[in-house]
Every structure is written in C-alpha cells, then in structure tokens.
Amino acid sequence: MxxxxxxxxxxxxxxxxxxxxxxxxxxxxxxxxxxxxxxxxxxxxxxxxxxxxxxxxxxxxxxxxxxxxxxxxxxxxxxxxxxxxxxxxxxxxxDWERRYRLMRMHTACHLLTVVCPFPITGASVGENESRVDFDMSEATDKVSVTEKLMELVNANHPVFSNWINESELEANPGLVKSKNVRPPQGSGRIRLICIGEDAAIDSQPCGGTHVSETGEVGAIHIGKIEKKGRENRRFRIRFGDMPQ
Structure with missing residues (x-):
C-alpha cells in the first residue's frame, strides 16, 4: 500500500x-x-x-x-x-478558487455547531451551499441563527489546529460532536480544529481544510431549516447576506 x-x-x-x-x-x-x-x-x-x-x-x-x-x-x-x-x-x-470556497464553507459549518450545540447526525460541505443535520427537537429561527453566525464571523477569531493523543480524546468525549461517527483512530494522534484564542470558541476533531480566521468566511446566512424526522433538523448554510 x-x-x-x-x-x-x-x-x-x-x-x-x-x-x-x-x-x-x-x-x-x-x-x-x-x-x-x-x-x-x-x-x-x-x-x-x-x-x-x-x-x-x-x-x-x-x-x-x-x-x-x-x-x-x-x-x-x-x-x-x-x-x-x-x-x-x-x-x-x-483549483484554488473552488478549494477556498470549500475552506470558507467548512469553517462556517464549524461555527454553526457552536451556535447550535446539538449532536451532529450528518453534514455535507458544498461550494455554494452546505448542510448540517442536528439531533434536536426544538424549533429555532433562521434569522437569529444567522445573526449569531455573523457575530462569530465578524469577530475574526483565529482558526488553528492542535494535536492530541487518542487517550486524551477518550478522556474528553465531549470533543466529538458527531452522534454516529467517531474520528479515525489507530495513528496514535487526533487533529483538532480550534476556534478562538486558546480554543475558547470551539475545539473538535476534523481532518478537513479551513480558513485561518473566521473573518475570511465572509457573509453567510441560513437559507432554510428543515425538519427531518421527530428529532432531526437540517440547516442549510449559503454564502451572501440573508435575502430581505
């Protein structure tokens, strides 16, 4: 191999x-x-x-x-x-233009998990729209979620990676936000994507690519929140300001 x-x-x-x-x-x-x-x-x-x-x-x-x-x-x-x-x-x-859009979108997905701190049941990063599914029963408003997202974007928090070993991950299970998928293990170490000084905003295992500051994400909004089952909601993130 x-x-x-x-x-x-x-x-x-x-x-x-x-x-x-x-x-x-x-x-x-x-x-x-x-x-x-x-x-x-x-x-x-x-x-x-x-x-x-x-x-x-x-x-x-x-x-x-x-x-x-x-x-x-x-x-x-x-x-x-x-x-x-x-x-x-x-x-x-x-294709740098495409990659950079995906980096911005992937970072936006992380920010959404901060605004909506519920177990993640699915996610997909796209060039123009991404989705994150949460195990949550209560309804929420896309306008208020968008406002909270943009507060994090505009604060221009640093985004960086940190490494921990597998035993540290086992000792801190709350780092894993996904309900059904565990980070791949066997290499001896786990990569965390951290947001904020000293990871004060967020820290979670991820192997993807991200921007280095939240301000690079730019204008984003929640285009739609869909109810997918009794306790599952799908949030669709889109680039640009929320339509009036």
Missing amino acids: SQTHPLFIEDAYLSTAEGKVTAVNDRGGILLDQTCFYATSGGQPGDIGFFEREDGSKIEIAATVNGQSKSEIVHVPSNEQAVPEIGEPLVLHI
Whole structure:
C-alpha cells in the first residue's frame, strides 16, 4: 500500500506543490509521495485541478479520493488523460478558487455547531451551499441563527489546529460532536480544529481544510431549516447576506 504525505494538513493554503508518482492503480488513479490535493472525507469534497509534467503538458484531475486507507490518496484523472511514469516528478495545481470556497464553507459549518450545540447526525460541505443535520427537537429561527453566525464571523477569531493523543480524546468525549461517527483512530494522534484564542470558541476533531480566521468566511446566512424526522433538523448554510 502506498502512503501519501498530506501537505494540506500542514498548510491548507498550499495551492501548488511538487510530487513524485509512486503508483498508478488498475483504474488509472495516480498515487504520489506527497500531495496538496484533499481527498473526499468528512463531508468535504476532494480537490480537482491538474498535474503539470516536465514537458509542460497537463493531466487533468477530476476527483481526489482515499484508497484502501486514509493514508492512501488517489488522484482520479479525467477521461483520456496521459498516464505518468512511476517516479515521474509532477507539479500539482489545485483549483484554488473552488478549494477556498470549500475552506470558507467548512469553517462556517464549524461555527454553526457552536451556535447550535446539538449532536451532529450528518453534514455535507458544498461550494455554494452546505448542510448540517442536528439531533434536536426544538424549533429555532433562521434569522437569529444567522445573526449569531455573523457575530462569530465578524469577530475574526483565529482558526488553528492542535494535536492530541487518542487517550486524551477518550478522556474528553465531549470533543466529538458527531452522534454516529467517531474520528479515525489507530495513528496514535487526533487533529483538532480550534476556534478562538486558546480554543475558547470551539475545539473538535476534523481532518478537513479551513480558513485561518473566521473573518475570511465572509457573509453567510441560513437559507432554510428543515425538519427531518421527530428529532432531526437540517440547516442549510449559503454564502451572501440573508435575502430581505
């Protein structure tokens, strides 16, 4: 099994990097020694973009997914792309405009879990709209939720990562907000995404990409709150100011 060093864990703003081909699987997926391309996980879509070869030609990448494990990242080329050689050096270019929107949206989802401190039953991050499902029975108003979200955005709190070991996570089960999904274990350490000075606003396990300050999220609003079952509500986050 090939392991790929995930550069995006250390620097989510790295839009270009160098990588060397370590394998091409039987479906044409390209594996590298390291990559800035995020693989689909935790509700966040994988990156798209292109690889630049030494002769200047391009290999368009249509999706990025995990292979047999989280440590194996597979870059899926678009149809009829050239196949690189094992050991070939490539320059990796992600679709930065798309990635940055996803980073802003993913951070907004974290802020929503602060405003609505209920167990999460599902989530999906999108370029223009994201959703977070909560195990909650009481009704709430999308205007007031939007106002609280924008207070957190406008306060421009720092967003950063911290690492704890698995025993620390077991000792602090409240860090896990998801009702049904536990963070992957076995590597010995867990990555936390923290918001606010000394993580005063929030801290929760997450392997996705986020902006470095809440102010970068920009204007967002709750477009719709849907009742999904007796004790489940779906919140849809959208970019821009709330329509009048």
